Amino acid sequence: MRQDNNTRHHVLAIASPGNCWVELQNIVAAFEDAEVFFATSGTHRTIRKPDTTITHVSNFTLYTLWKMPHTFVQIITLLWKTKPKWVVSTGGAPGVLAIILGRMMGAHCIWVDSLYNSQEISLSGKVAGLFAQTWLTQWEHLSQTNGPLFKGALL
């Protein structure tokens, strides 16, 4: 039975544009009865989801760490407004930040490393793995006892 809007749990789903974003949209289908709030650092040209509210957050990388405080404020605000039970990400520095801050705010954090990372876990994935309660890879040969775990894949 479907829960009404007031009692539905919230999910914050956040990823970089491109393939991570496509995978994220498929993965959140697992939260059938929850209300999903999407966030991405992509522009509208790269987003194919016109019927959903998407919050834009600023992107930053290892080489543009000076941009991180702005993203930090945006994500804190988003977490404060949405109060998610789960934070899910498939990739990108803003996703890692959301996992770290989400964990500090009591959410269950899930990192699913992108299918594109078939040779090794991404740097974002390695950092996120330190904070995420559920840390997954989609390639069996990359799974390790202490994580990331292989529990299946989208393909």
Add this chain to the structure above:
Amino acid sequence: MILLCVGNLNPFNRLVRTLDMWANTNPNVDIFAQIGQTDFTPENFPTIKDFTSDKARSDTFAKASLLVCDLSIDLLLLATKSSLPVLALPRLSIFGEENGVAQSNLAEHLLSDDFIHVARDETELKTMLSAPRKSYASVARQTATSLKTNLMQTIREAG
């Protein structure tokens, strides 16, 4: 119908040109292409820049019997959902077709896949296009479905 898709982010002239050359020697094969930002204009089949909507894209996928594409996850997932066999040519960064080597790496891991057939280069792609195609293998579909079900179940049960 063979459906060629290259997404809408970066051009993929090499793939579109190869299929155009193959179509020239196989005029009876019905081909339709979505070529995005690709500069090269094929002479042997109709093209569109992008699909007008997700529904238009799904409808076109439903009519196709083979998807020829790059290794973009978006296209591969939609092909899986549509039970559409895939013949893929990975983008190469040395030609400026992608940043990094993600598609080349992914190609290595998909070489033995029953559902996504990966061509190493244009010549192999043309050979694979001419080879008789098996229908979408039920075993491959079951395996892919079960992997996805397990992943979704794990995520659903998290927390």
